[in-house]
Amino acid sequence: MAERITRADVEHVAQLARLALGEEEIQSLSEELGAILEYAAQVSALDTHDVPPTAHPLPLVNVFRPDEARPGLPRDEVLAAAPDVQENRFRVPRILGEEP
Amino acid sequence: MIGARRIAADVRSGARSARDVLEEHLDAISGREPDIHAFNVVLADVARGAADAVDAAVARGDDPGPLAGVPLALKDNMCTHGLPTTCSSRILEGWRPPYDATVVERVQAAGAVVIGKTNLDEFAMGSSTENSAFGPTRNPHDVTRVPGGSSGGSAAAVAAGFAPLALGSDTGGSIRQPAALCGVVGVKPTYGVVSRYGLIAFASSLDQIGPFAATVEDAASLLEVIGGHDPLDSTSIARPAPELVAGLDDGVSGLRVGIVGEMTEIEGIEPRVRDAVKAAAAGLEAAGAKVDTVSVPSATYGISAYYLIAPAEASSNLARYDGVRYGLRVDADEVAHMNAATREAGFGREVKRRIMLGTYALSAGYYDEYYGQAQRVRTLILREFERVYEEFDVLIAATSPTVAFELGAKTADPLAMYLCDVCTVPANLSGHPAMSVPFGTGDAGLPIGVQVLAPALGEPTMFRVARAIEQAAGR
Incomplete structure (x- = not known):
């Protein structure tokens, strides 16, 4: 069961997670993830037929606050922390397939 | 001090x-x-x-x-x-x-x-x-x-x-x-x-x-x-902060205290840590509490459920580090490559491991087997603790199965490091309060902590018990 995480799995998941990985990391992650998932699969041993999932331990739903305008974060301060800014906006490289 | x-x-x-x-x-x-x-x-x-x-x-x-x-x-x-x-x-x-x-x-x-x-x-x-x-x-x-x-x-x-x-x-x-x-x-x-x-x-x-x-x-x-409600956090409970100091020395007479077997009598626990939990229990008994042992069988599955749920949520939360609004950016020709290169350079090994684990547990074809099942096991753990708290006011257990270990002792084996949390994750999964109080020393004269757990919003009782354990430890 430990070898069920293949190199292709690691590359696929890394792509989903937008994570570039080096060759050595791909190798070690396939082994480590296999071992961790094998341990974590112990949860399958419990019968959970008819048991609802818990996403959150509090009995709170639909928490609203009054619909009142209040100031947001100071724009200059927020933009000052960004890696690249142009005309009061966050600047990014081109999106795939878009002409520069 | x-x-x-x-x-x-x-x-x-x-x-x-x-x-x-x-x-x-x-x-x-x-x-x-x-x-x-x-x-x-x-x-x-x-x-x-x-x-x-x-x-x-x-x-x-x-x-x-x-x-x-x-x-x-x-x-x-x-x-x-x-x-x-x-x-x-x-x-x-x-x-x-x-x-x-x-x-x-x-x-x-x-x-x-x-x-x-x-x-x-x-x-x-x-x-x-x-x-x-x-x-x-x-x-x-x-x-x-x-x-x-x-x-x-x-x-x-x-x-x-x-x-x-x-x-x-x-x-x-x-x-x-x-x-x-x-x-x-x-x-x-x-x-x-x-x-x-x-x-x-x-x-x-x-x-x-x-x-x-x-x-x-x-x-x-x-x-x-x-403590106390904050409108800026929608998961904050709409109550004022608990009052704790005033009742701290009210004692533990008549309180029902359970020693959790699954968080004390476990494989790999150091004998002196287990003895410290028993000695703390004896101290509470001497102060008038009624002590018994209790079993919470699903707590055994805490680590497995936790290491699916926590990485899944982390993989989602850490998606925000994309090199756009704050922090590091590694430049590349287009956005997806910039995101991936930034995250490769900016995150350390364990963070990458958890993002990968969480993304896998949430991905198509595995969601129900891993994340969904872990959430249902979480329900079982929560229900079992709630049932136990009908019979006990507080629970006690080990906090860590061992005293402090040497640097480097567990860095090569992620799973061994994860098992450090075996006694602590159940209270996170249930959302209940828990605290660690120093109680004596173990191997190499290093400190031991005894854990006190209580039902939701049970902080006042939990602190009274912690105070009594502190006194039993002679502090």
């Missing part, structure tokens, strides 16, 4: 100045910090300004607050306006948040003096503080050993006398386990008692902020200040 309540009383009465108190603690930091590395940054000048403001308030006759002049160390995953907040990650190095976390506002309003930001496992992912991008923190009791984690810097800061109080965050034991390994008190409150606004998110259904202190009473004082 002078306690927080003593310092606040002296500063409020004018017997000592907040500035003098601060300088003594800065001197302590100058002496031992090079060997311990509890802090990512010591905010000496900012703290001097804050201490002087407290002294000015006292001179004017204004109320400087219940924590007047008490130096406090903040885990470096809590936002401080204009001051570095790194999560011990390269990806946030140099970032200065545009706002304060609610807990930061509250401790400052209470007169506490923020003395520095403490080291942690990167993004709070770890149990030894060795996963920090800025180097490990060392245990003040033995610098060849880890302080525990992920709030290892905060625990070490209190243990070393750098600050009487500290704040940490606990997602799977990250306050209680380092408290145990460093010989201090550490508290994970009920989920929702303390606002997470401005706490950098790891696993949102589990994360909770809580206090570190040398004594149960000081920890209670700090929780009274940081």
